[in-house]
Amino acid sequence: MKAELANTSLKTYTQDEAFNASLEYFKNDDLAARVWLNKYALKDSDGNLYELTPNDMHRRIAKEIARIEVKYAKPFSEDEIFNLIKDFKYIVPQGSPMAGIGNPYQIASLSNCFVIGNSGESDSYGGIMKIDQEQVQLMKRRGGVGHDLSHIRPKGSAVKNSALTSTGIVPFMERYSNSTREVAQDGRRGALMLSVSINHPDSEDFINAKLEQGKVTGANVSVRIDNDFMEAVKNGGDYIQKYPIFSDSPKVSKTIEATSLWKKIVHNAWKSAEPGILFWDTIINESVPDCYADLGYKTVSTNPCGEIPLCPYDSCRLLAINLFSYVENPFTAHAKFNFELFKKHVAAAQRIMDDIIDLELEKIDKILEKIDADPEMDEVKSIERNLWVNIQKKAKEGRRTGVGITGEGDMLAALGIRYGSEEGNAFSLEVHKTLAIAAYRASVHLAKERGAFGVFDAEREKNNPFINRLKEADSQLYYEMLEYGRRNIALLTIAPTGTTSLMTQTTSGIEPVFMPVYKRRRKVNPNDKDVRVDFVDEVGDSWEEYVVFHHRFKQWMEVNNIDTSKNYSQDELDGLIKKSPYYKATSNDVDWLSKVSMQGAIQKWVDHSISVTINLPSDVSEELVGELYLKAWEVGCKGVTVYRDGSRSGVLISNEEKKEAPAEETLTTFPTKRPQILEADVVRFQNNKEKWIAFIGLIDGKPYEIFTGLADDEDGILIPRWANNGLIIKNRNEDGTKRYDFQYKNKRGYKTTIEGLSHKFNPEYWNYAKLISSTLRHGMPIDKIVDLINSLQLDSESINTWKNGVGRALKRYVEDGTQAKGQHCDNCKSENLIYQEGCLTCKDCGSSKCG
The missing domain is CATH 3.20.70.20 (Anaerobic Ribonucleotide-triphosphate Reductase Large Chain)
Incomplete structure (x- = not known):
């Protein structure tokens, strides 16, 4: 594979070239451009970029699907497929299919x-x-x-x-x-x-x-x-x-x-x-x-x-249809939903999804080839190999698909219908019923052309409630299905579209708009010409506040000749929202029981399930949560999740003021006396091409002390790569002085002890380690300790490297979801940064930075 790739003469692009081109493609939407470039643009393991804009990605995907199409009757051409998927306008493969189709640089599945x-x-x-x-x-x-x-x-x-x-x-x-x-x-x-x-x-x-x-x-x-x-x-x-x-x-x-x-x-x-x-x-x-x-x-x-x-060993691939794009004359009195075009594209989407199953089967063949070529013994590889054989069998036999939607909130707003209203729920139900019938009709036609899924048996399905709803709604479809079968065992879902909706520039999945307009800040130099300073932070940095409009809210403004370049006051923004079709239709406005009822009604026309979260304000009662859950069961939902604002510790919460808990409540309580034996993790990392190692003593899984330094120093510590944990034991030398030993088990279960961790590292590292260990033992939150380490002013270059290393080691223990205050995303400048897996992750654009 490597030799094959090395001989390719594909054009490559720099990060700046691709970012600037994709920024123009997304009409200066920095967030969408970053997400596409980071997650979906074709790149190899050396970081070489092979796609300049999403047009290149869509052409890559269209070419591969067209290659599958020629195996069957009446194939779509590459251009036909490209026109369906380009610009994220109509049909949008999600996640793994978007990243993996036609990607020769990854041996990965297309299944989500x-x-x-x-x-x-x-x-x-x-x-x-x-x-x-x-x-x-x-x-x-x-x-x-x-x-x-x-x-x-x-x-x-x-x-x-x-x-x-x-x-x-x-x-x-x-x-x-x-x-x-x-x-x-x-x-x-x-x-x-x-x-x-x-x-x-x-x-x-x-x-x-x-x-x-x-x-x-x-x-x-x-x-x-x-x-x-x-x-x-x-x-x-x-x-x-x-x-x-x-x-x-x-x-x-x-x-x-x-x-x-x-x-x-x-x-x-x-x-x-x-x-x-x-x-x-x-x-x-x-x-x-x-x-x-x-x-x-x-x-x-x-x-x-x-x-x-x-079922066990089945898989699914996801695709979203952008509902907003079927509204003609959006945000005007003449707006209407083009049901005929929608049904035509649903059929095309179902066909494309069936093609993607063939592409997935090819990917699984590549995975199996990779496993067979690996040098490990067959007994080591057997579980992995059998796993993929089982997945391949289910995918080939059942041919399950996951056709869904995005942009529902914007579709309703563009039609002048309020999300969550009786009219809105009724219209959404009509759209999803249409989608279900069109997708099942397409699967029946595919069965006629390509054959039914391997175990299809109409007799088995005759009492299924979903199939009987199809029969009642469209008897001709049902009797065609009896005659020809169906290509796919199940077809439909509504997934959270996440980054997909950032690129369609619409609301996500079935959800309403979160906020139609909000404000962000960007750092500015107050001495620059024509700069506006709206806010000066506690360290003296100057910031300009600017308004960010939800894309379709901005489109509503343009249709109604409202200036989108003006720096509006909050009162003016509130007035704009009140005039718009998004008024009282945000995630915080929608009546929760109405939303549950809407989900239950739509669920009748989705053969898989619907991913939806009911967002609740912080002051709702437990009784209301119970009432929502009970209502969800009664109306026929298959699943439900609630999120009450601020309910998950560390997760970002709304901007409303909340009383802070006393500082001591955030501290971890440790024993006043250091136990003789502590469980310990071994963390390895690399800084400036040097191998580092940290031994982190734990109490109840939380860091209590740390020893760290160069692993390959002449006087450093060398332990096997597989030794990732053990014990730190407090002992005494013959002269009565304290020492800390590390003990681990070798592969035969025998204990190996390394004596005197405190003497294995440079004394300067040891002194700083004692300082950090002291703050740990007094229960200071890990993210605050990381901030403390980062703030140390150290002259020695080697100590600065140590500072980076110990900070990186401790970040692994920061509770996921903990907000990082006072820092800003390098990509979008948002302050909405949280720790995930020890890395700072931006909640707005999804970019992540470790180290």
């Missing part, structure tokens, strides 16, 4: 999400480890992963090993979470969904697992709730939990008060935004693939955002 797991065997340690390895192998190929933990026996169950009893679910949640945090995906972290059935005796422990800060930070968690539990909640009755779940002859059985556990779920969601809820009976009863459950298509969990319920 996977579910793994099996029934009985994974309850053993070997099965649990197998799932762990499969999760990591998928994440390194760029996929998000979900799996269910309901098969793990509850805490205290008898096991036939030295432990005698099971530890239950929670320790394995930590294992899978930690594995996610370890995997890098082209500069981003892996994504994981963990679920468990409410019927499991450990479900309350699962529900509580994330309440403790720093626990299970690498996973989203959702609880699978069945109808019997919900009925018991409504009626104040009891509920029986079992293991195995729903067994007629369980090994463990206990009766609980349903409302008590329900209140715990509601309280935790109100307090920390988790767990999410999956209404499992609704998912299974409505699922078309579950008509083939006995053939391996039994749904067991969902992808990380919950919009794709999947």
Whole structure:
């Protein structure tokens, strides 16, 4: 592969060339240009850029899809495909397909999400480890992963090993979470969904697992709730939990008060935004693939955002249709939605998605070739190889697709319809019903041309509620499906479109606009000519405030001849919003019960699920959260998540003033006396081509002390690369002086001790390490310690390198979501920076900086 790539004569571009060109493409939208360049522009591992603007990317994608098209009847041409996907106007492949189609520089999957797991065997340690390895192998190929933990026996169950009893679910949640945090995906972290059935005796422990800060930070968690539990909640009755779940002859059985556990779920969601809820009976009863459950298509969990319920080893690729682009004469009295063009493009999108499955099968062949060529022993590679063989089988046999939408909020505004109103909900329902019928008709026509999915059986599907709704809405479609079958086992979803909506420059997915207009700041030199200084910060830096309009709000202004270049006051902005179709239609304005009802109605026409979060102000009650959850179940939602402003510690909150907690409440409490033995992490990093190492002593997983320095110094410490943890032991020398030893186990389990960490590093490092350790032991928050380290004024170049190294090591322990105050994004200058995996990540543009 390397030799093949080395001989290519593709034109390359500098970062500046590509950024300036893409900035012009996005009409000076700095954020969209940065996101495209960082995430989706074609580049190799050396950083060479092969695409100048998204036009090049769209041509790359069109060329590959056209290559697949010629295998089938009546193929689309490359230009036809290009015109459908160019400018992010109509059809938008999302995430992995956008980055991976036609990309020869990555051996990666085109799938956005996977579910793994099996029934009985994974309850053993070997099965649990197998799932762990499969999760990591998928994440390194760029996929998000979900799996269910309901098969793990509850805490205290008898096991036939030295432990005698099971530890239950929670320790394995930590294992899978930690594995996610370890995997890098082209500069981003892996994504994981963990679920468990409410019927499991450990479900309350699962529900509580994330309440403790720093626990299970690498996973989203959702609880699978069945109808019997919900009925018991409504009626104040009891509920029986079992293991195995729903067994007629369980090994463990206990009766609980349903409302008590329900209140715990509601309280935790109100307090920390988790767990999410999956209404499992609704998912299974409505699922078309579950008509083939006995053939391996039994749904067991969902992808990380919950919009794709999947069976083990199935996968899905995502594509969004930009609803805003089907509004003719937007923001005028003559605005209308072009349903005929929409139906035509839905059919094209479904066809393109089926082509992408063929491209994915080719990618899996490449992955299998890579695995076979790797030098490891076959027994080492067997789990990874079998994993991809299983995924390939499901993708080829079921041919599942994930056609969705974006821009719903802007579509309604462009039509002059208020999001969340009865009229808005009714129109959205009509659009999604149209989409479902058009996509299923396209899949039937594809089956006629290309053949039905491998296990299609109309008899199996005859009682499925979703299929019967299609039959009632369009009997001709139904009878054609009986005759020709269907190309794809399931077709539709509504995913969070995230960065996709930044490039379509629309609202995200099914959501309303977050804010139609807001203000940002940029640093300025007060001595420059014609500069305006609106704000001077505490260190004396000058800032100019400027208005940022949501793109379609700005389009509304232009249509109505309102000046978009003026620097409006806040009162003037409020007045503009009041005149606009976005008035009382933002995420904070929309009636929450109305939004849940809208989701339930639309869900009837989405065969997978809908990813949606109900954003609530900070002062809502727990009772309201419970009411929303109950309403979601009653109206037929498959899942629901709430986020109350400020509920998750460290997550960015709104600009409204809030009373700060006393400073001492933010401090970590440690023992007053240093324990003799501490668990320890070993952190390796590189600065200026030098290898560094840090030993970080931990109490309850939180840093308590640190020893760090050069790993390859003449007097430095050399330990095996695989030794990532151990113990720091406080000892005494023969003369009575203190020393700190590090002990780790070698691969045979024998203990190896390195004596005197304090004497292995340069004394100057040791003195500063004592200073940092002292602040750690007094419970100062890690992000504040990192700021302290960065502020040290040191003359020695080597000590400055040490400063960078120890700061980088400690950043790993900053709680994800912690806001970084007083810093600004290098890309978009936003102050909305948080720590994620020890890296500063911009919440506005998604750029990340480590080190």
